[in-house]
Amino acid sequence: xxxxxxxxxxxxxxxxxxxxxxxxxxxxxxxxxxxxxxxxxxxxxxxxxxxxxxxxxxxxxxxxxxxxxxxxxxxxxxxxxxxxxxxxxxxxxxxxxxxxxxxxxxxxxxxxxxxxxxxxxxxxxxxxxxxxxxxxxxxxxxxxxxxxxxxxxxxxxxxxxxxxxxxxxxxxxxxxxxxxxxxxxxxxxxxxxxxxxxxxxxxxxxxxxxxxxxxxxxxxxxxxxxxxxxxxxxxxxxxxxxxxxxxxxxxxxxxxxxxxxxxxxxxxxxxxxxxxxxxxxxxxxxxxxxxxxxxxxxxxxxxxxxxxxxxxxxxxxxxxxxxxxxxxxxxxxxxxxxxxxxxxxx
Numbered sequence: 001x002x003x004x005x006x007x008x009x010x011x012x013x014x015x016x017x018x019x020x021x022x023x024x025x026x027x028x029x030x031x032x033x034x035x036x037x038x039x040x041x042x043x044x045x046x047x048x049x050x051x052x053x054x055x056x057x058x059x060x061x062x063x064x065x066x067x068x069x070x071x072x073x074x075x076x077x078x079x080x081x082x083x084x085x086x087x088x089x090x091x092x093x094x095x096x097x098x099x100x101x102x103x104x105x106x107x108x109x110x111x112x113x114x115x116x117x118x119x120x121x122x123x124x125x126x127x128x129x130x131x132x133x134x135x136x137x138x139x140x141x142x143x144x145x146x147x148x149x150x151x152x153x154x155x156x157x158x159x160x161x162x163x164x165x166x167x168x169x170x171x172x173x174x175x176x177x178x179x180x181x182x183x184x185x186x187x188x189x190x191x192x193x194x195x196x197x198x199x200x201x202x203x204x205x206x207x208x209x210x211x212x213x214x215x216x217x218x219x220x221x222x223x224x225x226x227x228x229x230x231x232x233x234x235x236x237x238x239x240x241x242x243x244x245x246x247x248x249x250x251x252x253x254x255x256x257x258x259x260x261x262x263x264x265x266x267x268x269x270x271x272x273x274x275x276x277x278x279x280x281x282x283x284x285x286x287x288x289x290x291x292x293x294x295x296x297x298x299x300x301x302x303x304x305x306x307x308x309x310x311x312x313x314x315x316x317x318x319x320x321x322x323x324x325x326x327x328x329x330x331x332x333x334x335x336x337x338x339x340x341x342x343x344x345x346x
Contacts, residue, residue, distance in 0.1 A: 144257050144332065145260065146259060147259055148259070149260075152261065152328075155264050156262050156327075156331070159262070159267055162265070167306075167307070167310060171307050171310040172314060175314065183308055183311055185230070187308060188221070188225070188228055189227065189228045192225070193228065193286060194284060195214055195215075195221075196283045197244070197245060197280045197283045198211075198241055198245075199211050199218070201248065201249045202214060202241075205248070205249050210241055210244075213239050213240070213241045216239055217241055224236070242346065243346065245273075246275075246276035246277075247270075247272055247280075247339070248339075248343055249276070250272050251339070255272055256272065257270040257272055258271030258272050268332065281293075286298050289301075
């Protein structure tokens with residue numbers, strides 16, 4: 001006699017199986033030593049193909065200091081060279097020394113003049129002894145560890161071909177069929193569905209005010225906004241929330257990138273942000289439409305969300321590749337800067 005579990009027991013088993021997956025990933029995250037591999041350079045500064053844009057606040061280079069360098073002013077750096085002064089009238093019977101192009105300066109005067117503190121030990125160039133502020137050198141660029149580079153390059157080329165052979169043609173046809181207004185309704189709908197992610201992560205990051213705004217926006221958009229098709233919270237009440245995800249939350253608590261990781265269908269990521277993506281997936285309402293953690297229904301809705309978003313950004317990836325000497329390295333650098341800015345400045 002073969003025992004067949006009842007429907008409630010089978011449902012409980014499926015639920016336990018689905019909920020156990022993120023906990024197994026959490027255990028792997030904290031137990032695997034490779035996950036915590038440090039960056040090649042100490043930290044200083046997930047985007048997908050459609051999100052390749054510069055962060056909101058760029059990292060400016062340190063300005064040259066014009067103070068304490070001889071008679072330098074805050075104007076042109078060439079003013080580091082002192083302006084020649086009018087020579088005093090020579091006494092009778094005394095022949096004045098010969099002048100050069102810099103004024104009446106003798107070798108003795110040059111040797112006796114003490115160098116300024118800012119230019120001591122620094123070599124001179126045609127602009128004078130100009131040093132960086134406080135003598136500090138420029139900050140090194142951060143380079144994320146990339147121990148599985150062959151795999152990442154393979155996934156990069158896979159995503160690249162996927163974009164040009166499938167993603168772009170589908171998004172182009174989708175854009176041709178649906179007007180911008182309809183696609184905008186879908187964007188608002190999916191953004192509203194991801195409100196639980198922003199609410200929970202804002203709370204975890206110690207931002208209860210933004211969590212309250214996100215909750216209020218979710219309630220307003222879900223009701224007055226007809227299920228989130230319109231962003232009435234911002235349009236009617238001026239409520240603007242704050243983006244937050246679990247990878248950002250881990251970064252706020254000092255968890256490093258781990259190492260660089262290119263995910264198929266998703267794009268540039270890291271061990272930390274890849275794990276954050278899985279945790280955020282559990283907070284998406286559409287995840288629980290089917291019986292599996294990655295069900296056909298939830299993956300289908302996610303695919304439509306990405307196609308709808310890509311239809312607004314066609315041409316950006318092509319421009320990025322054209323402007324890059326090495327697109328793989330450039331994409332990796334943009335990812336680091338984007339995620340660093342997201343953690344430190346938001």
